[in-house]
Amino acid sequence: MLVLKIGGNEIDDPTFVDAIGAAIAALSEPPVLVHGGGKEIRQLQEKLGLVPQYIDGLRVTDADSLALVQMVLAGRVNKRLVAALSNAGVDAFGMSGIDRASIRARKLEHPGGDLGHVGEVTDVRTDVFRNLLDNDVMPVVSPICYGPGGFVFNVNADHVAVALAIALRADELVFITNVPGVLKDGAVIPELSPTDMVSLIADGVITGGMMPKVQSALKAVADGVKIVRITNLDGLKAGVGTRFLNEI
16 A cells, blocks of 8 residues: 655646656556645745745744645645546545544644644544545545644644554555655665764755655654655656665
């Protein structure tokens, strides 16, 4: 069973969206697809005069931004992907973690500062996802999650993908980005361990949005996901990219 995560830098490219639809249609069984949408969120924030803020690559979501984030992720981006997948012949079902309270979260406390309405996953209703997959229906998941008392949290899409992969005991988790893997001097690093990650962050090789991806990938491996990779769409098809190792 496969969990795929695609990022916001790719989703506004119609060529990529069509290509991911064709690639998924060619798979032997439906995966779970988790998507971000950070690029479009940032663009809309700027149009509305809101200043995007980040802490260690994680988006700060204040009260003014929360409604915008829901609109982009659970609305515009999610439905664009479902439409493209349906056009490719995939039986795709668009949803968020709020639907059926399928992904529960609580406020994420970060040592770098207050992230606002940003959460961390506490529980996954695996039955919701397994029922869809058992009927050959592909869940297309936006990372808006359900909190205590019906509170809504924006959760980093990488973190949601990891939580789903762990809860569903996925055979593989693949982060699809706009680069073929973690790069050093322009070349893909084929394998990374936790020690490697610390060294590469200290050297400034891993920065910005790649930091939470790498950290998420290593967490998934540590918690039992057999294969975790960061790659691009070509790498997904070829089975290459940066693979993550567990040193324990």
